[in-house]
Amino acid sequence: GVYVEVGGYINVEGTAEISGNNKGGNLYLTKNDQFTLAGPFTGNIRISSVVNPSSIKFGEQFGLAASGVTADDAAHITNDAETLCGMISGDKLIWFVASSPVTNGLIKYNGKTFDKGTIIGGEGSPFNAENAVYDGNTLRLTADVTLTYGTLEIVAAESSTPFTIDLGEKNLIGNGAAPVITVARNAELTVTGTSGKITGGRGGIVTSGKLTLNSGHITGNTAEWGGGVCVAAGEFTMNKGDIESNTAESGGGVYVFDGGMFTMNKGDIYSNTADNGGGIYICDGGMFTINNGFIYSNPAVNGAGVYIANGGTFEMKDGGALYANIASENGGGVYVEEKGTFKITSSGSLYGNTAKNGAGVYNTGTYEMKGGIIGETFIFPNNATENGGGVYNAGTFTMERGSILGNKAKFGGGVYNTGTFTMTSATTAKNPSGNPLSGIINNKAAIDGGGVFNSGTLSLSGFAQITTNKAGERGGGVYNTGTFKVSQAPAVKENTNTAKEPEANNVYLDNGTLIEMTGDLSGEIYIANPAPESGNENSTVPIATAANTWKGAQNFIADKPAEGGFVYTGVMNTLTTPIQVVWNDEAKKQNCVICDSSSVSNGLLYSSAQLAVKDAYVTIATASGYSVYSKEVEIKQIGLNECSFIMPDHDVSIKAEFVHVNVDPEIDVHPEVKENHIVIPVPTSGETTIEVKSDSKVIITDTTTDVVI
Secondary structure, three states: OEEEOOOOOEEEEEOOEEOOOOOOOOEEEOOOOOEEEEEEEOOEEEEEEOOOHHHOOOOOEEEEEEOOOOHHHHOOEEEOOOOEEEEEEOOEEEEEEOOOOOOOOOEEEOOEEEOOOOOOOOOOOOOOOOOEEEOOOEEEEOOOEEOOOOOEEEOOOOOOOOEEEEOOOOEEEOOOOOOOEEEOOOOEEEEEOOOOEEEOOOOOEEEOOEEEEOOOEEEOOEEEEOOOEEEEOOEEEEOOOEEEOOEEEEOOOEEEEOOOEEEEOOOEEEOOEEEEOOOEEEOOOOEEEEOOOEEEOOEEEEOOOEEEOOOOEEEEEEEEEEEOOEEEEEOOOEEEOOOOEEEEEEEEEEEOOEEEEOOOEEEOOEEEEEEEEEEOOOOOOOEEEEEOOOEEEOOEEEEEEEEEEOOEEEEOOOEEEOOEEEEOOOOOOEOOOOOEOEEEEOOEEEEEOOOEEEOOEEEEOOOOEEEOOEEOOEOOOEEEOOEEEEEEOOEEEOOEEOOOOOEEOOEEEOOOOOEEEEEEEOOEEEEOOOOOOOOOOOEOOOEEEOOOEEEOOOOEEEOOOOOOOOEEEOOOEEEOOOEEEEOOOHHHOOOOOOOOOOOOOOOOEEEEEEEEEEOOEEEOOOOOOOOEEEEEEEEEOOOOOOOEEEOOOOOEEEEOOEEEEEOOOOOOOOOOOOOOOEEOOOOOOOOOEEEEOOOOOOOOOOOOOOOOO
């Protein structure tokens, strides 16, 4: 198709196409700086050769100049050979030489191929009778081997048994210019050893084939991506061994991309260093699964243990732990980018990690938790110096089972949420320590939000538990300045603050924010401040609900005595949605919705400003004192909807200085209630004014004082 000579160049943009040409060439480049994307690209370019073979060594990386390259642009640039893997890095389209044509040999080294007969002692082979033996399948080192030229490339196995390198106690040492070992596509390699090392390379191992690490150490390597291991469209299985003390810009220990798969069944990944992903970096369709093993003591700027970039997935399937990883910024244990995914499907733990934000987890993508533990105890907590000891969530976090336990931060000891955090559980079972199997438990915030600091959307359902958390000031359980939704049987209880003397402090509603009922509720939600400190005019009540039923006398309970039960506020409240309270327990009939009778003097609804009911009805129970207390009450029917206070078999007591009644008398609002009226106690001094529209009926009765009308 096109051959670009040394000194020539080619720019592509728009819908250009170079494809469908005969074997030997679509686009052949002789140097890596001659191809440029000059603008948005939707065409089809197939690259036959990116470099002159003598200008780059196998296993190295190179860039094609580009300005503003996007993943969509790159998707239209493919290759003829199996030798190239493409990806995006900043403003460059990066091609990684991931494999070479498979030959009939076992290994390639310094441009030569070696088979069974020549691998030991063949001309140019790094192995000889003084440093290795070969038994037909396994190459065993008997002395340290230093690779002077480039990489040791595993190209194929001559039998059905994969080629094996047994390090024993010896070291395979690279030259710092190329990976120590490269596994070509379709080739297989197994590495074993006791204390032997793969070390000193520009990357320890690069594989686009299949590699199994049964034992041995990959240590002391440095690369741009994947200091210890780079999995480029291949498979890496780690059954034992160590990947430790390697360095890279991304993925100090391991880098997985281009559909590569890394499975960790046992072993350790530790003390690796990178800017992003000290232990592991996953992107572009890469997949990392851990069934057992440990990822620990890795330092990084972000994602010290694991960094999941766009298109990457990490799954804790049947165990394993991420602990003691240290991020100077975000994500001590895990950092998840916007299009990344982290899953705990069964078990696993993240504990003892540190960061500024999100010591355990920093998530801007998708996090699915169906088991496991984020945290441990106060001995080994995840500890954030700012926000989110266990979790900092700015993406989507779904918690079906598992625990966020014993974490610490300034704000949001367990969780700091600015995104969408959904918590549910199908069980009330507890673990051997007595903690719920799905809960946010025993976390601590130095200031606000011991369990959760929420400025996004927090939803609790099922049997979700937020218990025994502590805050230095407000919201021992939940500090809410966002959207808070509840349904079914969750519990927020037994949380405290430590500002002065420890006291109950469960849910703190900031700035007129609400708890919204999204379905029937039978759990226990304790509220620290039924009176919001401030709010907007015309705000709804702190408990917002659709046409739902509150089952149980104390679904919402006050932490301490308050003026009002259901709501206490200093701003005007407008009830526009039907509300129904049903008392299950006759013995608790005198209890208010969130305050018991001993702590309430002014009823279920309390407002020092106007309380208005418009096109809605409120069914309430009798309280100690008055059911409704407000400076001014307005009952107004705008359309044909129901509008009133109702209590079957009981009167509704309202105490107010001014009562407006504006109900169409021709509409039978509640025919099942025979006597639907309002009792208005007259104050001992001052006046109460009643305005009545049209033919509405007013009955005034009094047996204790004179009444002036």
